[in-house]
Amino acid sequence: MSVVETPPKDEAPRHQATVTRAQQVTPLMRRITFGGAGLSDFETSGSPDERVLVRFPLDPPHARSYTIRRWLPSKNELEIDFVLHGHGGAALWAENAQPGEAVHLSTASGWFEPPAECDWLLLVADHAALPAVGRILEEAPGSLPIRVIAQVPEPSEQQTFTTRAHAHYRWIDEADSLLSELAGTLLPPGEGYIWCAVEAATARRIRTHLRRTLKIPATHMHVMGYWREDKLRWGRRYAAVADRIDAAMGEAMMAGKDFESIRDAVDDAMEREGL
Numbered sequence: 001m002s003v004v005e006t007p008p009k010d011e012a013p014r015h016q017a018t019v020t021r022a023q024q025v026t027p028l029m030r031r032i033t034f035g036g037a038g039l040s041d042f043e044t045s046g047s048p049d050e051r052v053l054v055r056f057p058l059d060p061p062h063a064r065s066y067t068i069r070r071w072l073p074s075k076n077e078l079e080i081d082f083v084l085h086g087h088g089g090a091a092l093w094a095e096n097a098q099p100g101e102a103v104h105l106s107t108a109s110g111w112f113e114p115p116a117e118c119d120w121l122l123l124v125a126d127h128a129a130l131p132a133v134g135r136i137l138e139e140a141p142g143s144l145p146i147r148v149i150a151q152v153p154e155p156s157e158q159q160t161f162t163t164r165a166h167a168h169y170r171w172i173d174e175a176d177s178l179l180s181e182l183a184g185t186l187l188p189p190g191e192g193y194i195w196c197a198v199e200a201a202t203a204r205r206i207r208t209h210l211r212r213t214l215k216i217p218a219t220h221m222h223v224m225g226y227w228r229e230d231k232l233r234w235g236r237r238y239a240a241v242a243d244r245i246d247a248a249m250g251e252a253m254m255a256g257k258d259f260e261s262i263r264d265a266v267d268d269a270m271e272r273e274g275l
């Protein structure tokens with residue numbers, strides 16, 4: 001278990017999706033539109049942060065999570081916005097994808113679940129989470145105050161989204177700290193919901209701040225790691241200390257702790273190990 005989200009159960013390749021066109025949303029964000037008969041039975045989960053596991057036509061096989069930016073059943077069209085971060089198989093595939101190429105998608109599922117009585121939303125995101133932020137804003141009810149704190153590598157990566165809600169954006173750049181920005185943000189009164197999707201180690205620290213400093217109940221927030229900085233190196237370091245992380249998790253489970261407290265124990269162990 002880690003703060004990188006537990007994958008939904010059904011990750012099987014259910015739908016073939018064929019590239020029909022591509023366009024730049026910003027210099028480092030490419031929107032790929034997919035179509036084809038394989039999407040005719042695609043179903044949205046209804047959650048605005050819904051993701052699918054995308055299997056790319058690469059050797060060796062390569063699959064990564066992506067947000068459904070838009071699903072248009074009337075046109076049988078589905079859009080995904082890819083960050084062109086320049087390293088991984090998915091990002092490089094997206095940079096070069098041409099009409100006619102096909103990927104396979106799992107079913108869609110998401111996590112965004114504000115309480116029924118919600119007075120405000122706070123969205124904390126980095127570049128990879130902007131597609132989900134866009135959908136949350138586009139689908140939000142009118143007049144809901146939504147504050148977005150978002151980090152992008154360049155000012156040219158900032159986006160604004162159509163919304164009926166009262167959205168307020170605070171953009172920070174790569175050198176700034178999302179955690180510091182969040183810590184300096186005064187939360188509005190009333191019932192709110194905090195949704196956060198950022199790099200995994202940053203997500204862990206933000207979750208700790210929300211739980212321990214601000215005492216936000218688990219029902220009023222959702223924090224996810226969307227990707228991991230320097231993944232290969234992290235994997236090697238993790239392998240070296242995996243026993244100790246597992247032991248911390250086992251201890252919390254044996255003590256009968258709830259899911260969030262077990263996650264706390266794992267996060268603490270990761271932090272201790274410098275992960």
Ligand SMILES: Cc1cc2nc3c(=O)[nH]c(=O)nc-3n(C[C@H](O)[C@H](O)[C@H](O)COP(=O)(O)OP(=O)(O)OC[C@H]3O[C@@H](n4cnc5c(N)ncnc54)[C@H](O)[C@@H]3O)c2cc1C
Binds near residue numbers: 090
């Ligand atoms: C639920 C969910 C929804 C997501 N939705 C989207 C989405 O809609 N659009 C999107 O672009 N991403 C999204 N992501 C993030 C995406 O899955 C990761 O960025 C993924 O690692 C990209 O795979 P890759 O093959 O390009 O790179 P990988 O092979 O995973 O990694 C290769 C290297 O690239 C680096 N890297 C990976 N991602 C990034 C990044 N975003 N910025 C900088 N460096 C990076 C890693 O540190 C690693 O060292 C989502 C993730 C989750 C969990």
